[in-house]
Amino acid sequence: MKRENFEIDERLAGQSAIREIVSKLPDDEPSMAWRSQLNERLRALPVKARKRWWELIWKPTVGLGLATAFAFALLMKPTQPAPTVSPESGSIVADAILDAHSGTVARHELGAVSGEALESDTAAVPVEWDDVDLNTL
Amino acid sequence: MELSIGTRAIRMKNDPATEQALIERCRRQDGEAFSKIVDAYQNRVYGFVKRMVPNAEEASDIAQEVFIRAYQSFGRFDARSSLRTWLFRIAYNLCVDRSRRYKRGLDETSIDVMGEDDAVYDVPDSRWDPQSLILDDELRAVVERGLEEMSDKLRTVLLLHDKEDFAYEEIAQTLSLPIGTVKSRLFLARAHLQKVVGVYLEGGA
Numbered sequence: 001m002k003r004e005n006f007e008i009d010e011r012l013a014g015q016s017a018i019r020e021i022v023s024k025l026p027d028d029e030p031s032m033a034w035r036s037q038l039n040e041r042l043r044a045l046p047v048k049a050r051k052r053w054w055e056l057i058w059k060p061t062v063g064l065g066l067a068t069a070f071a072f073a074l075l076m077k078p079t080q081p082a083p084t085v086s087p088e089s090g091s092i093v094a095d096a097i098l099d100a101h102s103g104t105v106a107r108h109e110l111g112a113v114s115g116e117a118l119e120s121d122t123a124a125v126p127v128e129w130d131d132v133d134l135n136t137l
Numbered sequence: 138m139e140l141s142i143g144t145r146a147i148r149m150k151n152d153p154a155t156e157q158a159l160i161e162r163c164r165r166q167d168g169e170a171f172s173k174i175v176d177a178y179q180n181r182v183y184g185f186v187k188r189m190v191p192n193a194e195e196a197s198d199i200a201q202e203v204f205i206r207a208y209q210s211f212g213r214f215d216a217r218s219s220l221r222t223w224l225f226r227i228a229y230n231l232c233v234d235r236s237r238r239y240k241r242g243l244d245e246t247s248i249d250v251m252g253e254d255d256a257v258y259d260v261p262d263s264r265w266d267p268q269s270l271i272l273d274d275e276l277r278a279v280v281e282r283g284l285e286e287m288s289d290k291l292r293t294v295l296l297l298h299d300k301e302d303f304a305y306e307e308i309a310q311t312l313s314l315p316i317g318t319v320k321s322r323l324f325l326a327r328a329h330l331q332k333v334v335g336v337y338l339e340g341g342a
Contacts, residue, residue, distance in 0.1 A: 008320045015327040021280055021334065022299035027184030030200065034183070038175065038201045042168070042208055 156220060163211045171211070175204050178221070182228050185296055188284055189232040199235060203228045218310055225301065226311045229293060236289055276337065283333035287326055294319055295326035 162170030183200040190196040206227050207214075214223055284292055293312065297303040298319075303311070308319045 005317070005320075008317070008324060011324055012320060012327070015324070015331065018327040018330050018334070019299045021276075022295060022330070023302070025277065025280060025300060027180050028187055029180050030183040030197070034197055034201070035175075035179070038204060039172075041201060041205055042171070045205070045209065 157216075160211075160214065160216065160220060163208070164214070166208075166211070171204075171208055174207075174220070178224055179204070181301060182224055185225065185301065186228055186232060188281075188296055189228075189289065189292065190235060191285065195235065199231050200228070202231055206231070219307070221301075222303075222307050222311050225297065225303075229311060232289065232293075276334070279333060279337045280330060283330045286333070287329050291322050291326035291329070294322040295330070298323050299327075 159170045159173055163174060179200075182203050183197075186200040186203065187193065187196040190199055203224060207224060214220075218226075284295070287295070294308060297308045297311065298305070305316045305319050308314070309316045312319070314322075
């Protein structure tokens with residue numbers, strides 16, 4: 001590899017006369033018309049509007065502000081007050097339950113209500129067994 | 138750095154800091170700074186493109202396109218390569234695109250130089266002395282014709298190295314080629330020109 005490089009470098013060094021000739025080739029200078037046309041084309045390019053600092057800032061700021069406001073509104077949304085049981089209403093319910101119980105006990109003692117009825121409402125319901133149920137037994 | 142005002146070239150002190158300042162301004166789409174860049178490079182870019190594209194009108198258009206592309210994409214110029222390398226890479230790519238459009242391709246021209254005797258390249262002739270060799274219009278025309286005859290690949294390397302004074306590394310960077318390939322192409326291109334000029338000097342042109 002090094003030997004090849006050396007050989008090509010040697011050969012290139014031997015071509016210095018051609019290099020000299022090529023380096024002396026004159027350049028055709030572009031005309032004034034060419035330059036004017038180039039300037040026209042450059043001017044015709046759509047100008048990329050450079051954003052000013054406040055343009056770079058205001059959109060994110062507004063977005064952030066809106067997001068914050070939305071989050072705040074969600075967090076601070078007035079919720080339905082939890083149902084509270086006032087001591088008065090609690091006593092009313094308790095009294096009603098006690099009254100119902102006392103009434104039932106009193107009627108039981110008077111023989112108006114059977115013992116089973118006190119234990120379960122469903123016990124009084126007659127059960128109808130069909131053949132399928134009976135076969136499973 | 139060579140700067141020119143309009144089409145009149147003037148020499149300026151090579152000052153990388155100045156060029157860097159201009160580049161920074163160009164990144165901000167500063168038209169005045171870009172105009173100075175155009176002044177500095179228009180002759181060389183125009184000359185390179187004219188030798189790469191045979192049609193004069195098309196060459197003028199492509200040379201303008203080089204600067205337009207540069208102006209539009211200055212924001213992406215990362216200064217890893219020099220401004221000169223970057224501009225010539227744009228120029229080369231546009232020339233290649235144009236070649237592809239015309240389906241000329243970039244295949245190597247079958248220049249018959251490799252099989253010949255080395256004496257052809259190492260001409261021990263006093264007429265090869267660069268000092269005594271006057272590049273008159275006739276010889277210039279011969280050289281220009283020799284340039285036209287070779288492939289785009291060889292011509293590009295020859296022009297960048299011998300005309301624009303690019304280093305091998307710069308050419309390799311511009312054309313995305315290994316340095317060895319750059320050297321071998323340069324050798325082939327010069328050998329072809331040597332042959333053409335040799336024929337002319339022997340009175341055969």
